[in-house]
Amino acid sequence: MNDKKWIIAGIVVFLAIFAFPFWYNMGKAAPAPEVKLTEKAKAAKQCVMPTEYMRAEHMQLLDVWRHNVVRNAEREFVNTEGKTFNMSLSNTCMDCHANKADFCDKCHDYASVDPYCWDCHLDRSKENE
Template sequence: MNDKNKIIAGLIVFLALFTFPVWYNLGKAAPAPEVILTEKAKEAKVCVMPTEYMRANHMQLLDHWRHEVVRNAKRVFVNADGKEYTMSLSNTCLDCHSNKADFCDKCHDYASVSPYCYECHIDNPKGE
């Protein structure tokens, strides 16, 4: 047990390194980004599902959409109000939310998520 000092020193070094990201970033938190809507989106007032739901679960909804379109040949989404939408990220979502940089990227960057949807799906379907 004469290694006590070495063990304690090792533990301290480990803890320091392990918690480095926390104290390095202390007090540097960026403010949460504001969601910016396009005129078209503002006009529409509602999304395919209630805003609260979309904010929390849009990724699950998109996952569900892609599953139904790709695997089950179902391409039309009917929401609770009976309104129909084509299930397409590029052609439906981005039709209203054509400001991907402001609407999608800012929040994704803030949350440190990098979905790779746009490696294949067009991010500006209107070619603007």
């Protein structure tokens, strides 16, 4: 049997699939998105926890907040520096970060993450517009 042409065709198809990310992104530069901070957020300087922690683990923090509010009716969060916050996505987080499209969505879209926060919570920034 001399099936060299079929074998080469197979290799070409495989390499085309393997190289999908290379040709799909050809000529595009996709740097990490920069989140936009509102004036209020800039003025506060630090979030409820350090920025590094918030970047990687904010979803865990929100999970704990939800649990404590819904199950235990606790509404006060004391952070590592002893500051007290009201545990509320809509009233605390999004009070500073009122720009959902430029703050939350930018990274979530970039990383293809689809959180279910806004299934229930309102995006106040739309009301303001």
